[in-house]
Amino acid sequence: MHYPAFDTKEFYWYWGGGGHVGFWNGNDAVWADDNKSYTIIGADGILGLEYNFDEIPLNISLDWQPAINFVGHSGFWFDGGGLSIRYLFR
Known part of the structure; x- marks a missing residue:
């Protein structure tokens, strides 16, 4: 889902x-057996x-990616x- 941010056409949440x-x-993880x-x-x-x-076909983003494991x-x-x-392909 994308939403405008800061009342501009360039920024999006x-x-x-x-x-x-x-x-x-298990040999590849510190916590594993x-x-x-x-x-x-x-x-x-x-x-x-x-x-x-606007001037060039590029996009830059910064994000947070939390995760939860249910199995394992x-x-x-x-x-x-x-x-x-x-x-960006325009």
Whole structure:
């Protein structure tokens, strides 16, 4: 979902959700038991702000991506985030 921000045509707030499935070996995670395989299933959220340049076909955004695992190593992961620079096809 996109909504105008700061009463401008360049800035937008966005939010959304989704899911994830992950597989890994215990040797690759600090908290996991060695020699054990893990599968996780959970839900993700995203909340961010983006800026669309008028002069050039680029977009830049900064977002927060919290997640919760329901299966496997369950818990809330609040430290996800991202910085994106995208080319816009107009």
